[in-house]
Amino acid sequence: xxxxxxxxxxxxxxxxALDGVDLKVDxxxxxxxxxxxxxxxxxxxxxxxxxxxxxxGEVFFNGEDALAQGARERHVxxxxxxxxxxxxxxxxxxxxxxxxxxxxxxRKDEAAIRSRVKELLDLVQLDWLADRYPSQxxxxxxxxxxxxxxxxxxxxxxxxxxxxxxxDAKVRKELRKWxxxxxxxxxxxxxxxxxxxxEALEVANRVxxxxxxxxxxxGSPDDVYDNPATAFVHxxxxxxxxLPIQIGDGAIRLGDRQLDLAAEGLAPGASKLFVRRHDxxxxxxxxxxxxxxxxxxxxxxxVQRAEVALSGGETIEIDAPRDKELRAGDTIGLKxxxxxxxxx
Amino acid sequence: MSALAARRRTLPGFGLTMGLTLTWLxxxxxxxxxxxxxxxxxxxxEQFWNILSSRRTxxxxxxxxxxxxxxxxxxxxxxSIIVWALVRYRFPGRRIFDAxxxxxxxxxxxxxxxxxTALFAEQGWLGAPLAxxxxxxxxxxxxxxxxxxxxxxxxxxxxxxPVLQDLDPEIEEAAGSxxxxxxxxxxxxxxxxxxxxxxxxxxxxxxxxxxxxxxVIFIAGNLPNVxxxxxLLIVIRLSEFRYADATAIAVVMLVVSxxxxxxxxxxxxxAQSRIPAR
Numbered sequence: 001x002x003x004x005x006x007x008x009x010x011x012x013x014x015x016x017a018l019d020g021v022d023l024k025v026d027x028x029x030x031x032x033x034x035x036x037x038x039x040x041x042x043x044x045x046x047x048x049x050x051x052x053x054x055x056x057g058e059v060f061f062n063g064e065d066a067l068a069q070g071a072r073e074r075h076v077x078x079x080x081x082x083x084x085x086x087x088x089x090x091x092x093x094x095x096x097x098x099x100x101x102x103x104x105x106x107r108k109d110e111a112a113i114r115s116r117v118k119e120l121l122d123l124v125q126l127d128w129l130a131d132r133y134p135s136q137x138x139x140x141x142x143x144x145x146x147x148x149x150x151x152x153x154x155x156x157x158x159x160x161x162x163x164x165x166x167x168d169a170k171v172r173k174e175l176r177k178w179x180x181x182x183x184x185x186x187x188x189x190x191x192x193x194x195x196x197x198x199e200a201l202e203v204a205n206r207v208x209x210x211x212x213x214x215x216x217x218x219g220s221p222d223d224v225y226d227n228p229a230t231a232f233v234h235x236x237x238x239x240x241x242x243l244p245i246q247i248g249d250g251a252i253r254l255g256d257r258q259l260d261l262a263a264e265g266l267a268p269g270a271s272k273l274f275v276r277r278h279d280x281x282x283x284x285x286x287x288x289x290x291x292x293x294x295x296x297x298x299x300x301x302x303v304q305r306a307e308v309a310l311s312g313g314e315t316i317e318i319d320a321p322r323d324k325e326l327r328a329g330d331t332i333g334l335k336x337x338x339x340x341x342x343x344x
Numbered sequence: 345m346s347a348l349a350a351r352r353r354t355l356p357g358f359g360l361t362m363g364l365t366l367t368w369l370x371x372x373x374x375x376x377x378x379x380x381x382x383x384x385x386x387x388x389x390e391q392f393w394n395i396l397s398s399r400r401t402x403x404x405x406x407x408x409x410x411x412x413x414x415x416x417x418x419x420x421x422x423x424s425i426i427v428w429a430l431v432r433y434r435f436p437g438r439r440i441f442d443a444x445x446x447x448x449x450x451x452x453x454x455x456x457x458x459x460x461t462a463l464f465a466e467q468g469w470l471g472a473p474l475a476x477x478x479x480x481x482x483x484x485x486x487x488x489x490x491x492x493x494x495x496x497x498x499x500x501x502x503x504x505x506p507v508l509q510d511l512d513p514e515i516e517e518a519a520g521s522x523x524x525x526x527x528x529x530x531x532x533x534x535x536x537x538x539x540x541x542x543x544x545x546x547x548x549x550x551x552x553x554x555x556x557x558x559x560v561i562f563i564a565g566n567l568p569n570v571x572x573x574x575x576l577l578i579v580i581r582l583s584e585f586r587y588a589d590a591t592a593i594a595v596v597m598l599v600v601s602x603x604x605x606x607x608x609x610x611x612x613x614x615a616q617s618r619i620p621a622r
Contacts, residue, residue, distance in 0.1 A: 001583070026475040041597060049521055051521065070520075071521045072521070072525065075523075078517070078518065080514050082512070084518040085515075085518075086515060086537075089536075098523055101523050146518075148522075149522065149608045150522070152522075153523055184363055
């Protein structure tokens with residue numbers, strides 16, 4: 001099933017949750033909608049599910065108008081952040097719900113429902129919990145049951161709204177891997193919403209970065225990390241050093257220091273220079289575009305993180321390999337291995 | 345060692361509060377009830393049986409319990425609808441309607457009785473058109489029924505309201521996206537989730553209606569065997585100095601009420617057990 005969204009606009013009062021969103025999702029894709037809270041990603045997901053309606057714009061499933069149908073007719077599996085399991089039903093009945101409420105003409109008989117639910121519980125590896133109530137399960141188990149319930153209706157599309165948002169970090173990591181392999185197995189077109197970049201980059205085939213109701217960038221996980229299209233994406237994904245610079249007379253300046261960086265093709269005026277922490281290479285003083293004094297150094301797993309006061313007045317944090325000798329008080333040169341400049 | 349442990353209770357004051365609780369409940373509830381039973385023991389079983397099996401007593405009990413149950417059922421249905429509207433929608437005047445629900449709580453029951461009687465009397469605003477349709481409300485069992493609905497409605501609304509407020513609208517969305525119709529969502533998801541609260545509301549409204557005296561006696565007409573409620577019959581027996589008769593009826597009311605409340609309580613426990621706390 002392909003999904004196409006054209007020029008969606010949705011306002012809540014004067015707040016534009018979606019401000020002209022266009023998006024195409026290919027068949028069998030696992031797409032992440034990534035953005036800070038309030039960026040409109042959940043609203044977009046809910047409109048695709050039929051739980052919300054846009055002020056204007058169009059949604060197509062396989063080329064047919066989805067907005068003409070309610071949530072009930074769309075055959076979309078939806079997984080909620082807080083699971084939304086039916087508390088008064090056992091796990092088994094929760095999963096069976098979608099099968100039991102089907103119109104009588106197409107409803108499966110009891111034996112078929114039982115075997116289908118069994119199959120789904122096996123799929124999420126929780127068949128031993130069939131007779132429990134949701135309140136007796138852990139968060140991770142509840143979310144897997146919620147997923148099994150959504151899959152019971154054989155959805156054409158699977159939508160997950162911050163599916164791991166309410167879980168603790170360790171469970172979240174496990175479930176990420178599990179979701180990816182599950183998607184590989186069932187191969188249904190899926191979109192999941194997250195504000196956790198690591199989650200988006202690790203799980204999705206393609207990442208859509210959103211901010212303030214607009215799409216900032218669509219690309220593969222490598223793409224959005226290595227080639228951010230906008231200042232927002234660079235700042236939001238991965239840790240970035242941001243330096244305010246002035247461009248003019250064919251040179252780039254930080255404060256009153258001229259930087260040894262190429263200024264060709266850049267519009268004059270105030271801009272921002274973005275560098276990843278680990279892309280700042282440490283050398284002897286005078287060896288790079290920047291110079292600064294090391295304030296203090298701390299080890300962070302495989303890297304050491306140094307706070308450096310640049311001669312231009314800014315203080316930045318860089319990540320250097322552990323074998324590099326760095327001590328507080330050293331004066332060092334810094335050379336950005338790769339960097340990007342965005343106007344503004 | 346154990347003295348030390350006892351001293352180190354995290355919540356001090358158990359002895360004092362427990363003592364007060366027992367004393368107070370005894371003075372307020374248990375001793376009066378025991379007195380009631382003792383008083384009725386003055387009657388021989390035969391006398392007791394004769395009082396209870398008299399036509400007038402049986403009819404009074406039937407009127408009280410039957411109409412109270414019917415009124416509680418009506419309140420259950422209408423109360424649920426009111427709760428739904430108050431909780432789920434935002435409309436002008438919502439807070440006012442919400443406050444109005446409490447009026448039957450706060451109003452002296454005699455005032456309510458006078459007001460209802462004036463309203464439903466044959467010349468009253470509502471009584472006149474209803475009389476034209478052939479339905480006489482005031483001074484008939486229908487009037488008792490109306491008064492019992494009036495005083496019972498807040499009990500259903502106020503017990504169900506907080507539970508519905510806690511019910512996440514997401515579970516309705518989940519049901520909808522799984523293909524459930526609106527009706528299926530209500531019957532299979534919402535009502536079962538509210539069941540314990542609904543049963544509690546039903547029990548409270550019923551208990552209140554059984555015991556209601558003030559508002560009912562004005563509108564009932566108090567015709568023996570037709571529109572005479574059991575509490576009124578007790579008062580009548582007392583005024584005739586037939587104390588044993590009065591206590592016998594009272595004991596029966598007490599026992600029947602207790603059995604019903606106990607049954608509802610069990611039912612509610614059972615419903616609750618199917619929805620373990622989160």
